Amino acid sequence: MLIKKKKSWHIPASEITPEHLFLSRRQFMQGAAALSLSALLAACGGSKAAETAPVGRAPATNADMTPGVVAETMDELGDKLTSYNDIITYNNYYEFSTDKQAVSRLAAGYLTSPWQVEVGGLVNKPGVYDVDDLKSLFDQEERIYRLRCVEAWSMVIPWIGFPMSQLLELVEPKAEAKYLRFETVYDPDNMPGQKSRWYTWPYVEGLRLDEAMNDLAIFATGLYGKDLLPQNGSPIRVVVPWKYGFKSIKSIVKIELVAQQPTSLWMAAAPNEYGFYANVNPEVNHPRWSQATERRIGELSRRPTLKFNGYEEQVAHLYADMDLRRNY
Amino acid sequence: MKIDNKTLSQAVNRVVHVGAWIPFIWLLVGYYTNDLTADPIREITLRTGKTSLILLILSLAVTPLMIWFDWKFLAPSRRPLGLYAFIYVCLHLLTFVYLDYGLQWEFIVQGIVEKRFALVGFIAWLLMIPLVITSTKAAQKRLGQRWKQLHKLAYLIGILAIVHYVWLVKNAYTQPLLYGLVLFILLISRWQPIKQRLIEGRQIVKRWTRQRKAAREKTG
Numbered sequence: 001m002l003i004k005k006k007k008s009w010h011i012p013a014s015e016i017t018p019e020h021l022f023l024s025r026r027q028f029m030q031g032a033a034a035l036s037l038s039a040l041l042a043a044c045g046g047s048k049a050a051e052t053a054p055v056g057r058a059p060a061t062n063a064d065m066t067p068g069v070v071a072e073t074m075d076e077l078g079d080k081l082t083s084y085n086d087i088i089t090y091n092n093y094y095e096f097s098t099d100k101q102a103v104s105r106l107a108a109g110y111l112t113s114p115w116q117v118e119v120g121g122l123v124n125k126p127g128v129y130d131v132d133d134l135k136s137l138f139d140q141e142e143r144i145y146r147l148r149c150v151e152a153w154s155m156v157i158p159w160i161g162f163p164m165s166q167l168l169e170l171v172e173p174k175a176e177a178k179y180l181r182f183e184t185v186y187d188p189d190n191m192p193g194q195k196s197r198w199y200t201w202p203y204v205e206g207l208r209l210d211e212a213m214n215d216l217a218i219f220a221t222g223l224y225g226k227d228l229l230p231q232n233g234s235p236i237r238v239v240v241p242w243k244y245g246f247k248s249i250k251s252i253v254k255i256e257l258v259a260q261q262p263t264s265l266w267m268a269a270a271p272n273e274y275g276f277y278a279n280v281n282p283e284v285n286h287p288r289w290s291q292a293t294e295r296r297i298g299e300l301s302r303r304p305t306l307k308f309n310g311y312e313e314q315v316a317h318l319y320a321d322m323d324l325r326r327n328y
Numbered sequence: 329m330k331i332d333n334k335t336l337s338q339a340v341n342r343v344v345h346v347g348a349w350i351p352f353i354w355l356l357v358g359y360y361t362n363d364l365t366a367d368p369i370r371e372i373t374l375r376t377g378k379t380s381l382i383l384l385i386l387s388l389a390v391t392p393l394m395i396w397f398d399w400k401f402l403a404p405s406r407r408p409l410g411l412y413a414f415i416y417v418c419l420h421l422l423t424f425v426y427l428d429y430g431l432q433w434e435f436i437v438q439g440i441v442e443k444r445f446a447l448v449g450f451i452a453w454l455l456m457i458p459l460v461i462t463s464t465k466a467a468q469k470r471l472g473q474r475w476k477q478l479h480k481l482a483y484l485i486g487i488l489a490i491v492h493y494v495w496l497v498k499n500a501y502t503q504p505l506l507y508g509l510v511l512f513i514l515l516i517s518r519w520q521p522i523k524q525r526l527i528e529g530r531q532i533v534k535r536w537t538r539q540r541k542a543a544r545e546k547t548g
Contacts, residue, residue: 090366098500101365151498153367198499269499288445288495293435297366301430 060226062088062108068225070158075144077310079296082155084224086297091231092149093250095184095191095203107230110190112251115235119167121256122177131235135221137170138162142225143218145241147248148280148309153295159239160222164212167219167255173209177257180207182238185253199269205249206262206276207240208318216241216314219252242308242315244278275328279319280309284328336401344405348412351379352419373423377449380416381489383409385510388486392517395526398534407463410482414456421453445495452488455481483518486511 058068067084074080091103117134120126129137140160148154164180184203188194194201211217220239221228228234233250240247246266266274273287282292282305293302308315319327355375358364364371387409390402424446429436440446459479462468468475490511493504516522 086366094500098497100367153370196500198501285442289443290435290439292438293429295367295369295428300369300427302428302432302435 058226060222060229062104062229070144070225071142072144072158075146075156077146079146079156080298081144081158081224082297087155087157087223088229088231090297092151092245093193093231093233094196094199095193095201095250096231097193098196104229104231106192110230112228112230112234115253117236117252117255119171119255121181121258122174123257124172124174126171131221134162134167134219134236138166140221141218143220143239145216145239146309147239147241147245148294148305150244150246150274150278150286150291152289152291152293152305153297155297158224159218159220160225161218161220161239163215164217164219164238165215168209168212171257173257176259178209179258179261180209180212181254181256181258181262182206182249182252183254183256184249185251199265201265203249203265204262205238205247205264207238207247208261209257211240211315211318214315214318216311242280242311244280246274247278277319277322277324277327279315279324279328280305281307281324281328283307284325333401337404340402340405341408344408344412348383348408348415351375351416369423369428372427373420376416376420376423377493380413380420381493381507383413383416384482384486384489385507385514387413388482388511388514392514395517395523396530398530411460411463414460417453417456421450445492448488448495449492452485452492455485455488459485483515486515 060068065085065088070081089104090100091107092100093103093107096103096106113131115131116128117131118126118128140162142158142160144156144158146154146156182205185191186194186202188201207217218239220233220237221235223232228237230251233248236252237250238248238252247264261276264274264276266278267276280291285291291305294305295302306312355364355372358371359368387406390406390409393399393402424439425431425436429439440450459481462471462475462478471478490504490508493507494501497504517526
């Protein structure tokens with residue numbers, strides 16, 4: 001069942017002036033008009049209007065490019081949802097390919113049902129859960145979140161899922177448990193990218209326990225009113241919207257509660273570039289490029305990146321005593 | 329029938345002039361058919377950059393090809409290849425400055441100066457400017473020996489372009505390293521000891537084929 005809950009952070013869009021749009025759109029368009037191609041750019045990535053379809057959760061296939069039903073068309077800052085088509089065809093999922101355009105094609109038909117997730121480690125009630133059971137065990141809510149990629153582009157995505165805290169309460173972490181360690185499925189026969197030797201597979205990510213208990217942290221099982229497609233990390237993935245996209249690990253098969261900080265795939269691949277925390281922060285640049293601004297998919301202009309991706313109020317307290325420059 | 333070098337040169341030049349426009353036309357078609365991915369600005373940036381790199385490598389391949397195969401007819405295509413590489417890198421930079429950053433100089437300067445990835449690309453572009461200015465026959469005559477020295481900057485530009493590419497990717501180094509390997513082979517072929525060997529080798533092969541031909545004619 002899909003429940004739409006209003007959260008404290010979910011204030012109506014009408015009450016907010018989108019001050020974060022630092023480039024006046026009109027000004028930019030006037031400038032762009034000088035360039036003969038500008039009109040065509042506007043046509044790129046236009047979003048589809050929400051279609052009228054029966055309310056509820058629809059199964060998703062790559063052949064059906066129409067989005068399901070969403071409760072709202074904007075996030076709490078008044079930013080429009082990224083089009084369904086862009087969300088399901090422009091993917092960073094190195095298990096399939098490093099080419100964002102190729103992922104949806106290579107992932108099409110990847111079987112993610114039935115699917116089981118093992119939850120173990122430092123917990124009182126370890127268990128193996130079928131994803132379908134998790135979906136009926138916990139109410140599925142829609143959460144409209146901004147997703148900010150470390151490559152400085154972003155989307156607004158209406159996820160469906162449930163708070164991580166609910167699963168954690170079920171398995172009862174022990175007192176020694178300080179971190180969560182997530183693992184993506186390892187299946188090189190069906191995931192051609194996992195044959196690449198530039199990375200240590202499977203994909204691993206982690207969160208501090210208090211981060212995972214934060215209300216914003218969810219396990220997503222769907223988006224745009226439909227089940228997740230393989231390219232978006234079906235059937236179950238993490239979504240932590242205040243962190244760079246790579247923290248939101250896809251197609252999870254294993255969740256472990258651990259005492260020591262886990263080493264993620266990216267931390268192992270380039271420790272000076274990708275840290276454990278990876279909080280979105282315009283003041284802390286990637287060693288090779290600036291994180292001050294971002295390009296919203298479907299839009300022309302750059303916009304400034306917001307600290308904690310605009311969720312400062314909800315998560316800043318988690319890092320109160322930390323040097324964010326060092327703990328990047 | 330033997331085709332003389334001049335005819336071959338003209339044919340190659342025609343291929344260069346037509347071929348160099350294809351990526352641009354393809355980009356325009358992509359625009360009109362809304363087929364430049366969900367992130368068109370990134371796609372334009374990547375494609376103009378890649379095209380420029382390929383053209384630069386092709387222009388740097390002319391001399392080695394003449395060393396390896398004695399294809400003197402390629403010499404006149406070096407200049408247009410280099411100039412087209414410059415045109416595409418200008419489109420690349422323009423996309424960054426105008427389409428991407430909307431002429432927000434504060435961010436552009438920050439983006440270029442603070443980040444080594446953009447900085448090396450920018451330096452490579454700057455270094456190309458004197459080469460373009462002195463690309464005319466008149467400049468070549470006026471500068472004499474110094475022209476040759478100056479245009480050796482193209483080697484450094486090629487290396488900077490590869491570094492720029494390596495620093496762009498997130499660990500998937502296969503592609504940039506392949507381009508780097510090609511550039512390495514092209515540059516090492518010019519190095520006198522290697523060049524000498526290559527020329528000697530070429531002459532041995534030539535002599536050998538001539539002897540074979542002569543032998544065949546005698547028996548036949």
